Amino acid sequence: MYKLTIALPCYNLERTLKTSIESVLSQEGGDSVEVLVVDNSSTDNSVEIAKEYEKQYPNVKCICNETNIGPDRNFLKCLEIAEGQYVLMLGDDILMNGILPKIMACLAEDPDFMFLNYSPLLKLNPVETGKTYVDFNNATGPYIPKDIDELFEKIGHRMTFLSSLVFKKERFDAIPHDVRESYINTFFLQTHLAMLTLKGSKKNIILRDNCVAAGANLGCGYDFYNVWFEQYRKLLFETGAEIGVSKEVSEKLWKNQNSTIRAIFYFRWKVKASKNWDKKYLRNLKGYPWLRFKAIFAAYLPRFLLPLVMVVRAVYKKLKRIKRKK
Numbered sequence: 001m002y003k004l005t006i007a008l009p010c011y012n013l014e015r016t017l018k019t020s021i022e023s024v025l026s027q028e029g030g031d032s033v034e035v036l037v038v039d040n041s042s043t044d045n046s047v048e049i050a051k052e053y054e055k056q057y058p059n060v061k062c063i064c065n066e067t068n069i070g071p072d073r074n075f076l077k078c079l080e081i082a083e084g085q086y087v088l089m090l091g092d093d094i095l096m097n098g099i100l101p102k103i104m105a106c107l108a109e110d111p112d113f114m115f116l117n118y119s120p121l122l123k124l125n126p127v128e129t130g131k132t133y134v135d136f137n138n139a140t141g142p143y144i145p146k147d148i149d150e151l152f153e154k155i156g157h158r159m160t161f162l163s164s165l166v167f168k169k170e171r172f173d174a175i176p177h178d179v180r181e182s183y184i185n186t187f188f189l190q191t192h193l194a195m196l197t198l199k200g201s202k203k204n205i206i207l208r209d210n211c212v213a214a215g216a217n218l219g220c221g222y223d224f225y226n227v228w229f230e231q232y233r234k235l236l237f238e239t240g241a242e243i244g245v246s247k248e249v250s251e252k253l254w255k256n257q258n259s260t261i262r263a264i265f266y267f268r269w270k271v272k273a274s275k276n277w278d279k280k281y282l283r284n285l286k287g288y289p290w291l292r293f294k295a296i297f298a299a300y301l302p303r304f305l306l307p308l309v310m311v312v313r314a315v316y317k318k319l320k321r322i323k324r325k326k
Contacts, residue, residue: 002059003107005034005084005169009074009091014044016092016215019124021053021060024090027100035060038078041068072189075162076180079172079193086166088116089190093163094127094213102209103166106142112201113194114166115155116211129213133158136208143206149249151204152240156253157232157260160191163212171197187227188235195235199243220267224274225281228260229295233284255291262313264298269306 006024010017021037024030037050039062050062063081065074078089086107099116106114117136119129134155136143145151158164175196183189198204236250268274279299285292301309 002032002034002084003086003104004166005036005082005087006095007036007038007078007082007087007089008050009038009040009071009078009089010042010046010050011040011068011071011074012042012044012046013092014042014046014049016094016124017046017049019127020090020092020094021050023095023097023127024100025053025057025060027095027097029100029104031057031059033059033100033104034082034084036078036082037062038074038081039064040071040074041065070184072184072186075190076184079167079169082169085169086114087169087172088166089162090212091162092215093118094121094215096129096210096213097127099207099209099211102141102207103211106205106207107166109142109203109205111203111205112168112171113198114205114207115151115159116164116166116207117209118158118161118164118212118214119210121213121215127213129210132208132210133161133214134206134208140209141207143208145204145206148198148201148204148244149246151198151206152245152249152253154206156256159194160188160232160235161214162190163214165190165194167194167197171201186231186234187222188231191235192239195239195243220263220271220274223277223281224264224267225277225279225299228257228263229281229284232260255288257291257295261294261298264295265301265306265309265313268298268301268303269310275303 008017008020021035024033024035039047039050047062047064053060054062075089079087117132117134119132122128122130145154152159172193175193180193183192186192233254236254240250282295282299285295
């Protein structure tokens with residue numbers, strides 16, 4: 001049995017698939033983990049790329065779905081058929097060079113769950129990244145939160161990033177099938193399931209190093225208000241409550257959605273379909289006046305003013321950085 005499966009749920013990833021696979025295989029210990037590509041009926045050359053690696057490497061396996069079963073069901077399939085004691089779904093992202101031995105060293109401690117810090121991918125060839133999204137003041141190595149509240153306070157909404165979540169397979173397998181299915185099309189299936197594996201957990205690890213380079217999400221093919229003001233609310237206050245996250249921590253994370261507000265400005269500017277997002281979900285912000293004000297301002301600002309807001313924000317952030325340096 002493998003200690004770790006690195007699964008790549010794949011749909012039309014020919015541009016990045018080779019780099020993602022190589023980012024695992026080229027590392028020390030890359031031949032000792034299962035590399036599992038589960039292709040969701042791609043229409044490009046993704047399968048051909050994966051099959052070539054399968055021929056060359058005994059630890060690489062390519063599974064092809066006959067039809068597109070949707071991203072969430074493909075994520076589930078990755079978790080269900082993985083042979084490793086732990087499973088990381090890398091998606092279309094890249095494992096940073098030299099990080100695999102550190103991950104394996106953490107897994108040797110038998111954690112119930114592990115979170116991998118990550119950064120934005122700025123350039124693909126060669127790989128170039130920005131700063132890590134979760135700031136630990138330049139500290140690296142494993143960090144063990146004292147309880148589940150501290151875990152969530154440290155990583156916040158970054159818990160929703162697929163390629164940061166390392167599942168313990170036996171804890172995932174204990175989740176009933178009907179419960180797994182209930183999170184289909186919530187856009188946070190992976191996080192609901194990861195959170196459920198935390199219930200009653202004794203030891204969880206945050207690896208503070210820059211572990212994963214995350215490809216930029218330049219599109220938004222979903223109703224942003226539904227996802228972040230309805231589904232995210234359920235994630236925090238329903239699944240969070242079920243696994244023992246305190247209401248105080250959930251409230252804190254709910255109120256601190258500055259990145260969500262920034263994303264509204266950006267996606268409304270870049271994505272024409274944003275005009276169809278359902279503003280009824282803003283009602284969930286009642287009782288949170290400052291968050292509600294910022295969200296309504298971002299949602300109703302005339303579209304032609306959005307570029308100006310983005311420029312003003314960029315200048316403001318630059319001035320703040322200059323002031324801090326002084």
